[in-house]
Amino acid sequence: MSKEIDFKNRDRFIQLGITISVLRKMRGMSQEQLAAKAMMSRSHLSAIEAPNIVRPFSVEVLFNIADALKVEPGDLLNTAMIPDQILNNKEK
Numbered sequence: 157m158s159k160e161i162d163f164k165n166r167d168r169f170i171q172l173g174i175t176i177s178v179l180r181k182m183r184g185m186s187q188e189q190l191a192a193k194a195m196m197s198r199s200h201l202s203a204i205e206a207p208n209i210v211r212p213f214s215v216e217v218l219f220n221i222a223d224a225l226k227v228e229p230g231d232l233l234n235t236a237m238i239p240d241q242i243l244n245n246k247e248k
Contacts, residue, residue: 171235173205176204176225179232180205194221194224218232
């Protein structure tokens, strides 16, 4: 995967990381807990969530994070739904 991020996508990656962080905290999960459930390292998750870092990641990682947070992958991309609609959508 190329490390070069198109400028227009930079803000999208940052917003996605913030969304993941907000949902993780709303679920009462630490980065370690989410990383373990999403089958990734805590340092990779930390870089994804960091608002001052743009860390591209695969669709597979997106799917794993969504499953661990109990949301649909597309909901993570639709930040207009944050936080109540996503949180209430699949929480059981």
